[in-house]
Amino acid sequence: MSAPVSGSPASVPAPGNRTAMPARRGWLAGLGLLPFGAYVVIFLALPTLLAVGTGFFDADGAVTLDNVAALGDPVVLQTFGNTLWLSLITSVVGAVIGALVCYALVGTKPAGALRSFVDAASGVLAQFAGVMLAFAFIAVIGAQGVVTLLLADAGIDIYSGGIWLYDLPGLILPYLYFQIPLMVITFLPALEGLKPQWAEANSTLGGSALSFWTRIGIPVLAPSFFGSLLLLFANAFSAYGTAAALISQGSPIVPLQIRGALSSEVLLGRANLAGALALGMIVIMAIVMGAYALLQRRASRWQR
Amino acid sequence: MTPSRTTRWIILGIVGALFAIPIVGMIAFTLRGGLEGGLTLDRWLALFDPEEARGYTPVFRGLGNSLILVLVTVVVMLALLVPTMVLVRLRFPQLRPIMEFVCLLPISIPAIVLVVGLAPIYQGLSRAFGSGIWTLALAYVVLVLPFSYRAIQANLDAVDVTTLTEASRSLGAGWTTTLFRVILPNLRRGLLAAALISVAVVLGEFTFASLLSRVNLQTSLLVVSKQDPYGAVIFTLLALLFAFLLLIVIGRVGAGRTPRKAS
Incomplete structure (x- = not known):
């Protein structure tokens, strides 16, 4: 879900932009998406994966299918x-x-x-x-x-x-x-x-x-x-x-x-x-x- | 295609009456006299009597906690969502479907499932930030995401942000000035609606607070209801009234939107 940053930020300018921004500015703008991406990873993706993932481990941390x-x-x-x-x-x-x-x-x-x-x-x-x-x-x-x-x-x-x-x-x-x-x-x-x-x-x-x-x-x-x-x-x-x-x-x-x-x-x-x-x-x-x-x-x- | 007057009022009358039963029933319940029967206002008056209200101390503490949660949730939600949504709109329109998918995702993941994974995360958070109530708001931001996103996006779609930004930038304004003095004032209806719906969601939240062992309005009401079912019902009626008024305000905020061409 943090994929936005690794996308190609500079290649597709917004419709209203006169010219494509220089690639450096594009990466800078891409950084602006990081806080939201990180937040969603920590409080949405991680809990979901943890919730589903714990089902595959036992109390000692070993992988098990018992649960x-x-x-x-x-x-x-x-x-x-x-x-x-x-x-x-x-x-x-x-x-x-x-x-x-x-x-x-x-x-x-x-x-x-x-x-x-x-x-x-x-x-x-x-x-x-x-x-x-x-x-x-x-x-x-x-x-x-x-x-x-x-x-x-x-x-x-x-x-x-x-x-x-x-x-x-x-x-x-x-x-x-x-x-x-x-x-x-x-x-x-x-x-x-x-x-x-x-x-x-x-x-x-x-x-x-x-x-x-x-x-x-x-x-x-x-x-x-x-x-x-x-x-x-x-x-x-x-x-x-x-x-x-x-x-x-x-x-x-x-x-x-x-x-x-x-x-x-x-x-x-x-x-x-x-x-x-x-x-x-x-x-x-x-x-x-x-x-x-x-x-x-x-x-x-x-x-x- | 349209129903006849009779059909309309028969349907609305029956369903309306059935839905009124619990509301009227709750009011009657709080007014019910003790062993001697009859009606009494005592339980409502007790709410405003400092002596009697002592039994409600947990509720007021829960309400205080919930108000802190409302404040932190709204601030974090706005700080997180607004810059990102404006950025996606201006620079990364191709990411909009992903943004929408992510923001609407919490609807599909039951809170009871999220809380299983949040439990270990909150053990870590408590160690890092102490056991203050406000940390719970960080999880609430995820819960209000779908509603807030929709409210802000509806406003964002109705405003020509690109032209506004270009005008502001070509007049020499920096990005901060553009965001705070040009874009945000144009989004105020969407932001207000997003904040109000977040208030409603956070005040009604129970699952996270209960299973992460925090005290908020709903968990404290559940505790009080065990000794004093009448008090719990009085607070329920007040909460319903508050939610109804809040929704009418949200409706006004939404309806007041005038079709705005690029000014």
Whole structure:
């Protein structure tokens, strides 16, 4: 990532430059990129490599595949399965509901009061993931929560099958609370890219509202929709704060298992397991974000 | 193509009502009377009562730490990002895709993964610089990179930096004068937006602080919530309100951008 300096700084002058700068000046300017390059190497590249790399060493520093092999452990596999399941459910439900909200906003004035409110509220709630989100849901549907007690008065016991809020299923509702707003933020621009002329062309040619959506709307929006869905998936997959505050016993999802491996390093000498888990997460994130980049490229065709 | 009025309000009404439940629920929770029932403002008033507020000391210390982190993060982020982005724009336009890729990369690397690799780095940092809270801000700069980059780049794209620089240089200004008196004033909206979004991200950060054993606003709230769930919810409501206002300010800053031709 420090490659910028070794590139050919002087050979391609900026478009506005009258003549190519002398090579010496080019190297000097290249030095100006060094601080940023060095910073990114120390605080982004190095931690990532260390995180993934520690998985290949044991506590004494010898190269081992034991930790990576631990990824095949039934408990670890189960945890990855749980995390993927949680991410899939919250991203699909979040994407569908979020897309409906975007649809409801089509045709409203971009600078109008309704849109400004929805924009600001979505921005806040999409960033709301974390400890505070857990407090909110404990206050509302915790064992002594406001809604829990209201429903109990009405004779409905949401915890008749046991208290699920502090376990894996309890994460679904809080996660949806930041997934739906994130979908609104990421998908709304795509929906706005639908040109009114396309609708006009459709009706001029005798098409119906149904044919507009099946022949034009959905095919054009599909890449953006699935792109946003992948972003939501990645978002849920890497979320940590809410789960950390809500679940104090057990580690049903991978980020919590990493917490466990990190904090138990003295006891069990399993700090390097955190590295192997991190490797597993990085691989899944790379696949998801790679697919996202491909879909974005396809989606951008219609947004010129 | 556009939904009917009824469809629109049915969708927005249902989703809006569902999203209002936790907010209204939290407010009701903080107002809930004790054993005798009813409503009470006591818990909100306790926040402003020096006697009662003693229980919140950890939160205020966490908030103080977070404010230091906000300050250091914003300063380091601006000092690092702005000169580099201007330089790339002026001299190395061919490097822009790489710059963009690097800056957006932290979105794809979960914080929980980064923290595994940051732990050994912070052991070294603590030995070199002591265990002051500010070192944590160095890692936060990476977290705010994607958001700050987008805010500044949007502004940079809207300003003809090349012409401005040539004008300034041909009038005899040095590079420092050009950067501080010509380029930066033209980027002030982007810089302000980048700073504000960084404030929001840093105040909400939990993963790094918690797993690197530092105290910030979020970790202290988690500690307080164990004894006083009501206090934690009050601070959550205040934080939501603050974030909402901050976002409206960011929106104003962004919307106020007038199309500017090279002046």
